[in-house]
Amino acid sequence: MKLPIGYDNFREIIDHQLDFVDKSLFIKDILDDITTKVSLITRPRRFGKTLNLSMLQHFLAAEADHEPTAGLFDNLKIARVANGAYLKHQGQYPVIALTLKDVKHSSFSDALKAIALIMQKTFNQYYELLSRSEILPNEKNAFLRIVNLQADQIELMQSLAFLSTLIFKCYGKKPWLLIDEYDTPIQSGYLYNHYDEMIGFMRGMFGAALKTNPNFERAVITGILRVAKESLFSGLNNLKVCSILDERYSEYFGFTEEEMTALLEQADLLSQADEIKKWYNGYLFGKTIVYNPWSVANCLNEGGKLRPYWVNTSDNLLVKQLFAVADNPTKIMLESLIRNEPVETLVDEYVTFINMNMSPSAIWSLLLASGYLKAISCRPEENQLKCTLLPPNYEVSLVYRSMVKEWFFDRIGHEQYAEFVGALLKGNITDFTKMLRKFLVETFSVFDVTGTNPEKFYHGFVLGLISSTSETHLIKSNRESGYGRYDVLVMPKAGAKTTVPGLILEFKVAEKNETLLASAQEALQQIEKRHYEAELKQAGISKIIKVGLAFLGKEVEVVWE
Structure with a gap:
């Protein structure tokens, strides 16, 4: 097989005769949608957004990168549909095409320099405009400032609108605007603390190019996230959004x-x-x-x-940051996702970065749009969507496990964490207790164990267990068994065939140091009184260890039998 990997240029795939999966009917559907002036299509990364826009550019324009496009589509589906009627559009339009996928800089000034370089390249595609008599001297000077990287921020903000005006003025045809990965600079702005500057710049650029500009034919924009309209596309009434929840264009990515x-x-x-x-x-x-x-x-x-x-093509930095500061309900749902169990939660189709850390639905909206979750079902609720979510496949489920492992390993190291978990799974509660006390003092800040509520620790602890023991054990939390709901259950997958113990862990809060032991004993008694071990016995587990844990801040007492 010679399937293209990392190819963003449509011509290169055709020229190299790679095993191209023909998505050219995407062009037909775009052309047919004549009622839409601006289309925003959101899909996860590496799903063909850049390549599809390159394909659209090569179809619409007579030249791309100064090379003719005639003949590139002769053997594709777009040439055969409707007896070849759509080929009348091939090479008939000027096109302004650019991608913002590499604008990932840690400062706004560097990001602006990167955008200036992108606009320099874009203007160079139309350098011959400078020789046209229709262009005024002041327009030539403005054009050259962009090409020579001398344009100021306002000129860059107006550059797309300016170039489309010059093209229409000289050729008598309005250009198509193709903008790839529009949201990358915005997401990087959020990550690196220059969000306000970046969203202001991008709002100005898109407003000038798409809202108040009469000199463009159509626009197709792609990205990962559906950034809230009030944040970026304020007042843009000619925009149609096609997200992953919409059927339109679904087969082309x-x-x-x-x-x-x-x-x-x-x-x-x-x-x-x-x-x-x-x-x-x-x-x-x-x-x-x-x-x-x-x-x-x-x-x-x-x-x-x-x-x-x-x-492995992304460091998943934004997802990691959001999970690191997530509340307990979110971490509980993360446990379910690692077990490949669905979660039901509110999702907002629009992402407003400014409220990302404060909105319970923000992390799920981000994960859904980014391809880390799929929506099995959705229904409207409270101006949002109530969705049942699940990892789409086995590859993605590995992300959640590896993310939790990284959290723990970054703080205590791989070897120490393996010893810690191994002591518990073998039933060596004495060593487990010693290491737990050490870890509570030195680590686990990501799960906020400095308070008196043990849930902030144990749900993080459960995540760590699930991520590192899923091949050998079932880890469950807050489930019914016997006459109540246990905190944590650890069950060997081998069932009755193994001599490895099953474990029940119950957590309590002590009001003061003097009551730590009594609280731990109370937790142990609760396991016995409510017969939490019933589920383990039903599975044929003969060796069962019951563990009561009591917390006070970073102090812990453990009793077991």
């Missing part, structure tokens, strides 16, 4: 079942279809189920090797 079958046949890997589906299928765009194209391309090119290809 990612591989459909039909396309996957053809690819597996071509790669002679139909025998691995079920495993590949488990790893990379399950994304839901509208009602269309699709495979992750980046992971599939890597997998097939590597002869069917199953690896977490997609998740």
Whole structure:
């Protein structure tokens, strides 16, 4: 197989005769949507957004990167549909195309320099305008300031509108605007504390180009997040948003079942279809189920090797930051996701970064839009959506486990954490207690154990157990068993065949140091009184250890039997 990996330029794929999955009917659907002036399409990273815009650019423009585009589409679906009627549009429009995907700088000044370089490249595509008699001297000077990287912030803000005006003035045709990864500078602004400056600049640029500018034909914008309209697209009434929850364009980003079958046949890997589906299928765009194209391309090119290809292409920094400061209900839901169990929560289709840390729905909105979750079902509620969410596939489920491992390993190290968990799973509660006391004093700040509420610790602790023991144990929390709800249950997956113990852990809060031991004993008695071990016994676990833990700040007392 020669599936393209990392190719953003449509021409290169055609010229190199790579195994291109033909998505050219995307062009037809864009052209047919004549009622929409500005289309915003949001999809996860590595799902073909940049390549589809490049394909659209090469279709609409007579030249792309100073090379003719004629003939590139002769053997594609767009040439065959409607008896070739859509080819009358090929090469008939000026196009302004740019991508903001690399504007990820830690300061606003550096980000602005990167945008200046992007606009320099974009203007250079139309350098011949300087020789046109229609261009006024002051317009030539303004053009050259952008090309020579001398433009100020206001001129950069107006640059898209300015270039489209010059193109229409000289050619008599309004250009299409194709803007890829529009939200990357905004997300980086949030991460690196220059959000206000960046959102102000981008609002000005898009407002000038799309709102008050009569000199563009249509615009297609892509990104990952659906940034709130009031934050970025205020007053833009000609915008239609197509998110992952919408059916429109759903089959053009990612591989459909039909396309996957053809690819597996071509790669002679139909025998691995079920495993590949488990790893990379399950994304839901509208009602269309699709495979992750980046992971599939890597997998097939590597002869069917199953690896977490997609998740390793990002450091997931924003997701990690949000989970690190998340409240207890969020961490409880994270436990469910690691166990591949659905969670139900409110989701806001629009992301307002300024309220990201304060909005309970923000993290789920981000995870859904970014491809880390899929929505099994949604219903309107309180101007938001009440969605049932689940990781789309096995590859993505690994993200949650690895994220928690990183939290723990960063604070206590891999070896110490393995010893800590190993002592508990083997039933060596004496060593477990010693290490727990040490860790409470020195670490676990990410789960805020400095307070008196043990839940802030144990839900984080449970996450760590799940992430590191999921192959050998079932870890459950806050579930019914016997005559009540236990805090934590640890069950060997081997069941009755193993001599490894099952464990029940119950947590209590002590009011003062003198009552720590009594509170731990109370926790142990609660396990016995309410028969929390019933679930373990039903599973055939013969060796059961009951553990009562009492907390006071970073102090802990542990009793067991």
